[in-house]
Amino acid sequence: MATFAVPQQIPPVAEDCERLRKAMQGWGTDENAIISILTHRNARQRCLIRQTYAEKYGEDFFKPLQDELSGDFLRAVLLWTPHPAERDALLANEVTKKKHSAAHNHLVIMEIACTRTSRELFQVREDYHARYKRSLEEDIAYHTTGDFRKLLVPLVSTYRYEGGEVDMTVANSEANILQEKISEKAYNHDELIRILTTRSKAQLNATFKVYNDQFGHPLNKDLKKKPKDEYLGLVRATVQCLTCxxxxxxxxxxxxxxxxxxxxxxxxxxxxxxxxxxxxxxxxxxxxxxxxxxxxxxxxxxxxxxxxxxxxxxxxxxx
Amino acid sequence: MATFAVPQQIPPVAEDCERLRKAMQGWGTDENAIISILTHRNARQRCLIRQTYAEKYGEDFFKPLQDELSGDFLRAVLLWTPHPAERDALLANEVTKKKHSAAHNHLVIMEIACTRTSRELFQVREDYHARYKRSLEEDIAYHTTGDFRKLLVPLVSTYRYEGGEVDMTVANSEANILQEKISEKAYNHDELIRILTTRSKAQLNATFKVYNDQFGHPLNKDLKKKPKDEYLGLVRATVQCLTCxxxxxxxxxxxxxxxxxxxxxxxxxxxxxxxxxxxxxxxxxxxxxxxxxxxxxxxxxxxxxxxxxxxxxxxxxxx
Structure with a gap:
């Protein structure tokens, strides 16, 4: 459930644009006006503001924002305002620039891959094409290596089935495969990666439940054996993002x-x-x-x- | 370019349905009528026939076809009639049933992955969800193993960029990577697979041209060193489907x-x-x-x- 409040009666988009324009013109900036408008509009309304602003004033709304705001406040506004698919494309592209740690970059990609709906993830891939003239998986494959690539590329490329159907035979057999690979410390095994990157969330929930029932503790506990291993941490985070x-x-x-x-x-x-x-x-x-x-x-x-x-x-x- | 002819004036869809119904009723079957209608309608028109037929006669058009036709003729009509995305989903699903040889199955998947547009391939994945309650890559990953899985799963999961932009630095560097891996006989190397499964067709054409210019012969010639190796044959076919x-x-x-x-x-x-x-x-x-x-x-x-x-x-x- 969303947390921010959208007023029942929102002003016409032209009025929002005029208020935003005024807040960023002349001496000083009216940060309160910017916050009070943008944080109370949903994605569709914010996109409409950006579009109308560009038509009305002949410049991308992000330009005066970048001129007038700064630091974490600027970054929050620049990330909040766009459509979620565009925002995710921006976030994913940032990680290829390696400004942050590899661990951070891997988590950002994994979050986008595992917590968006299948359709939303596909929209990110479409937006990425339009914006960067390359594909999301192309850039991620190019900028990652080894086990991280082996897990992240199929994660961002998958188009998971989203129905609730569960195959209990599969759940039983794959809970055993997971247990076997984990007990062999083969955390990067093809089968473990196949299961995590292709099965539907409903199916994975069923498989993890069988694992828990059969082996007496949750799968993620067994993935904690080397708490500081970065790859293993990413696998744990993947399991968590897919289920809770x-x-x-x-x-x-x-x-x-x-x-x-x-x-x-x-x-x-x-x-x-x-x-x-x-x-x-x-x-x-x-x-x-x-x-x-x-x-x-x-x-x-x-x-x-x-x-x-x-x-x-x-x-x-x-x- | 398409080869079959669609008449400039096509009859109303209800009339097509009535003629098809009549061709399949009573004693015998009027195969000529079935052929002359279906092979002269484009995908959209055939979908409309199927939809109208179901509304008009209360049964899927494929049912009487299956009752009245047989053998290769039946298969050709059943595969020709559906929308291309549905047809590809049917073909891809068939290969998971292992009725044919593994080599055949791998080629069918590769063809769908490499010769359709990115949008068409995505439509196949959408249709696969709706029809089989699983994802295309999920079934392919489950029913393939080893190097075949390593190549085919990213091939069907990719959403390749389709613009004409080419990065010559990438073309040069990746032509060298390909040559290095091929000369080491590392045909299943992560880098070789990354390049083939994520780069745009325009980029791949540029990379293969650099390869040819630099090493004096086409890449596919170097992939022929073990002509009977099935995996290598699939890699060659992939290169060919992506370029010609x-x-x-x-x-x-x-x-x-x-x-x-x-x-x-x-x-x-x-x-x-x-x-x-x-x-x-x-x-x-x-x-x-x-x-x-x-x-x-x-x-x-x-x-x-x-x-x-x-x-x-x-x-x-x-x-």
């Missing part, structure tokens, strides 16, 4: 704000990509796991317009 | 009719899948390579209603 994304995202948020300093990169990405999807469940999971509301941690770790933007997206006023 | 499908299809047709006996399976598949696409180039290539028109060989090797159907699809009357 709210738990994965809760942990991502927790780690982004843990201890001293904040990984704004992750905090922004999780909030903007999930606000319109399942942020409510993620917040419930956060409260459950940390005995503290997410909002409280966001308030402790961030400030200013960036804080105000995040709070509006998780459905809280900044007051 | 008419040569691949010419050879498939030639082999299907060579010597005693005919592989109707292949003959039918090539004619029905290409008649609406590039059959004209394939026929020109056939004449060039065999100094005999394709039509003449089809007439020598087949007969009756099956012959009449094939001839109509390649644009020749059976008289």
């Amino acid at each position: 994304p709210e738990k994965y995202y809760e942990k991502a948020l927790r780690l982004s704000m843990k201890g001293l300093g904040t990984t704004e990169e992750t905090l922004t990405r999780v909030v903007v990509t999930r606000a319109e999807v399942d942020m409510k469940s993620i917040m419930e999971q956060y409260q459950l796991k940390n005995s503290v509301p997410l909002v409280q941690d966001i308030k402790s770790d961030t400030s200013g317009d960036y804080l105000a933007t995040l709070l509006a997206l998780v459905g809280q006023s900044s007051s | 499908p008419e040569k691949y299809y010419e050879k498939a047709l030639r082999l299907s009719m060579k010597g005693l006996g005919t592989t109707e399976e292949t003959l039918t598949r090539v004619v029905v899948t290409r008649a609406e696409v590039d059959m004209k180039s394939i026929m020109e290539q056939y004449q060039l390579k065999n100094s005999v028109p394709l039509v003449q060989d089809i007439k020598s090797d087949t007969s009756g209603d099956y012959l009449a159907t094939l001839l109509a699809l390649v644009g020749q009357s059976s008289s």
Whole structure:
């Protein structure tokens, strides 16, 4: 469930554009106006604002944003505003530029591959073509190697079946295959990767349940034997995103704000990509796991317009 | 270019349905009527016939066809009539049933993956979901193993960029990678597979041209070192389908009719899948390579209603 609020009566798009234009003209910038408009419009409405703005003022709406805003606030607004497929194409393309750590890059690709619907993932691939004149899997295959490539390329290329049908014979046989490969520490085995990258989420849930029932503990526990192994961490995260994304995202948020300093990169990405999807469940999971509301941690770790933007997206006023 | 003729004035679809109904009712079957209607309607018109027939007579048009026709003629009509995406989904699903040889099955999958447009291949995957409640890549991954799986799964999962842009730096570097892997006989190397399964056709053409210019002979010649190796044969066929499908299809047709006996399976598949696409180039290539028109060989090797159907699809009357 989405967390940010869209007013029942939204103003005409031309009026939004005029207010945004005014907020970015002349001396200073009216950040509050920008936040209050953009964080209360859904994806379709934001796309319409961007389109109308370009028609009305002859420039991409992102240009004055980039001139007037900066830092984490700018990044949050630039990632929030586009259509989710465009945003994912931007995020996926960024990771090929290797600005961040390999672990971060792999997680971003995996999130896009595993937590979007099959149709949404395909739309990202279409958008990627139009924007970068290459394919998503082409760039990911080119910029990754070894086991990471072996897992990530089929993950982003798959078009998973989304019906609820489950084949219990398959679930039984594949739970055994998974157990066998994991017990042999063959975490990069073709069969393990085939199962994770091609089976439907419903089928995987059934297979993992058989695994749990038969071997007495969840599959992901068996994948924790080398806690610091980066590839194994990615496999665990994949399993979690395919079956209970709210738990994965809760942990991502927790780690982004843990201890001293904040990984704004992750905090922004999780909030903007999930606000319109399942942020409510993620917040419930956060409260459950940390005995503290997410909002409280966001308030402790961030400030200013960036804080105000995040709070509006998780459905809280900044007051 | 398509080969079969669609009349400038086609009768109303209800009239086509009535003629088809009549052709299949009572004593005997009017095969000529069935052939003359179906082989002169394009994909959209045939879909409309099937839909209208079902609405009008309360049964799938394929049911009376299956009751009244038989053998290669029936198979040709059943494969010709559906929308190309549905036909490809049917063909791809058949190969998972292992009725034919593994070599045949691998070629069918490769053809669908490499000679359709990216959008068409995606439509096959959508149709596969709807029809079989699983994904195309899921079934192919499950029913193949080893190197064949390693090549075929990314081939059917890819959504290749289709623009004409070419990066000559990439072409140079990847021509060298290919040469290196081929000279090491590492035909199943990750890099070779990455290049073949993710790069656009325009980029691959440029890379193969660099290969030819730099090493003095075409890449496919270097892939012929073990002519009977089935996997290597599949790699060669993949390269050919990605760059000059008419040569691949010419050879498939030639082999299907060579010597005693005919592989109707292949003959039918090539004619029905290409008649609406590039059959004209394939026929020109056939004449060039065999100094005999394709039509003449089809007439020598087949007969009756099956012959009449094939001839109509390649644009020749059976008289």
